[in-house]
Amino acid sequence: MDATPPDRLRARKKPRQARSSATVDAIFEATIQVLIGEGRNRLTTTRVAERAGVSVGTMYQYFPHKQALIYALNERYLDRLAERVEEACLAQHGRSTREMVEALVTAYWDAKTERIDVTRALYASAVELDNEALIGAFAARMDAATMAMLRSAPTANYTDLELVNVTLLSVVFGTVRNVFERNLPPSEQIAIREQLTAMCLSYLESSGAS
Amino acid sequence: MDATPPDRLRARKKPRQARSSATVDAIFEATIQVLIGEGRNRLTTTRVAERAGVSVGTMYQYFPHKQALIYALNERYLDRLAERVEEACLAQHGRSTREMVEALVTAYWDAKTERIDVTRALYASAVELDNEALIGAFAARMDAATMAMLRSAPTANYTDLELVNVTLLSVVFGTVRNVFERNLPPSEQIAIREQLTAMCLSYLESSGAS
Amino acid sequence: MDATPPDRLRARKKPRQARSSATVDAIFEATIQVLIGEGRNRLTTTRVAERAGVSVGTMYQYFPHKQALIYALNERYLDRLAERVEEACLAQHGRSTREMVEALVTAYWDAKTERIDVTRALYASAVELDNEALIGAFAARMDAATMAMLRSAPTANYTDLELVNVTLLSVVFGTVRNVFERNLPPSEQIAIREQLTAMCLSYLESSGAS
């Protein structure tokens, strides 16, 4: 992710060697575990280090301070999320609008819902993080991916593609978040998801009619 | 709001007299100010009390602990928000679907956007709060208000009103949140809002066609 | 009790009227209850006042500060204890040494054991109280009462009555305390009490033999 974050949030070193990478992964994993198991308020550097099986000192070799760790964690998460959605979009190039919408909703919904505790934990961790850059970079990637997909549609022809696109993303991303925050029963979630898909499809069809 | 929250989050005394009520209001206001000005991580009881112009001791007479304060603050906020939306819905009973959708989106959007810093601050404050009860109560009020409104529509006739309704709310609420989180320029926000309204209107019209 | 305590521990006013006396009694009772129910660390003026059914302000009319309350409470307790033992001793004047010892042990043991929770609570409350004067006054009364009793013995004739007396009191009082601190089963307590009585009787008999 090309987020060019505030300098103070940069990790101290880009982990290049296998060893380092494994350590960093362990730290990330530990962070998530602590976040899930103990909550944001009990997310302490000591606890993370302990759970990761390294010493605090070592942790501070990779992340100059706690915020940098959380920043990097969210960065990694958004990176992977973006990748998944990009792939899904790419796979629909030239397909029907219905397939596009379905793929988009499915990819995002599944990614967010698969490990709902992780999703929640990361949302919590990001509060008060100076993460505008992160969000911006993620949004840019998503915008690019879905716009390219929509543009490749054989039949549709959008007058104001940018607007349609940003609306589509806002609606999909926003709705997903809202649904899992309300903690509705699975059956209802599935029903809403179908409605959402239909709604977006209808929106795109009416927007892209020549 | 009838949220019957976990006992430990209850405020200590219901402010009855004018004096008390003024104090409580000052504390709420101070909390928001600190949240906006210093951020969630620097939201300390001392700072809030100082800003509110009371002693910590006094604060603890009204709120048994910090969490109770934050809980009460969110409760009050959601209460007012719910009221505004309820009123807006009530005013549209019997009107056209277009008017209904416009009123709903406008009411919620404006309430959330008017003081965007406050909105953000409250979202941040609620992280890691045991606020399921709060959210549940709010959702129930909204569900009731919009369902009653939709049911009063002269022409529409929804097969599965409940589903349509919960979808509508999820989409509207979710999208609003997503838009202001992305911090888009106002002009773009307005454009998206129009698109959202149109989208929802189209959704309702197709769902309510007899 | 003629304890002439440090000025700062004096109760503010000697309760003379019936009303006051009832209030003071209620406060004393409440103090004991809180002590038993919540422990010394949670013995707060507010809690005591609440339990006594008066306001803190009122309590401070009777006791200038917390220490004065605790001091007065212990004073009253020792007063009553002294009275009981004095009566028991007085009743044995001229009787046999055996009767004297039995009466002394019984009176003290029962007084301390009847409400073991109260006894414990008061011991706890008195820690760090500047109660030398209290203890001194109590000791003096006890010394006087038992010495007068022993002196009235028809047959015994103690060479060093003072020493015998202070030894007797130290042994009896000390043993009682030790026994209930160890929290032994009742049957064992009774057995020890008998042994103690026999031991003291034997001691007095050998000391008072002419």
Place this chain on the structure above:
Amino acid sequence: MDATPPDRLRARKKPRQARSSATVDAIFEATIQVLIGEGRNRLTTTRVAERAGVSVGTMYQYFPHKQALIYALNERYLDRLAERVEEACLAQHGRSTREMVEALVTAYWDAKTERIDVTRALYASAVELDNEALIGAFAARMDAATMAMLRSAPTANYTDLELVNVTLLSVVFGTVRNVFERNLPPSEQIAIREQLTAMCLSYLESSGAS
């Protein structure tokens, strides 16, 4: 001492290295000093740490909370006390009853009286401590030590050794405490101590007569 205390009173780490052990000792010493110099009410973690020449943080690395510190302090004290008495008893195995009694009284009396301010301070510190386990373990050790000693007596033969033993300990321990609590002049204390010894000796002789 095998006191198996409530988990929450356990010290955090067993000091193994010399460094740690020195720190722990310094903390214990500081605690006693503060207790003596300022009293139980002014025994604060900050004050102890300061006096011990370490930071509060360090103190909390060894003791998870204040109570654990006080618990450990009392544990150590009772451990040493028990050791002293055990040694004294062991040294009298096979000797005369008179020597046994004298050794027991002397050992306990001296241990308690040598540093009367420390003794008092520790009694005060233990109030409201959940120290039943501690007292129980100490009592068990004392019971064992004195019973073994009495049993080794060449001439005596106790019908109910257990009862005689527990009585003996209650009387000795209780009397010692009572005497130093009354703060009598040294000459008088010595005299009482002799009386106590004689009294116990007489008790044992009459109990152990075959």
Place this chain on the structure above:
DNA sequence: AATGAATGAGTCTTCATTCAT
């Protein structure tokens, strides 16, 4: 005289960060 809201110094405890080994 009684009340009880208000005060704020003082407590315990946590935790990000450093640095000697």
Place this chain on the structure above:
DNA sequence: GATGAATGAAGACTCATTCAT
């Protein structure tokens, strides 16, 4: 490079005491 003991500032919360009503 790794470790983890040590630091101490900062936070949540309590409670004896006062005083306006």
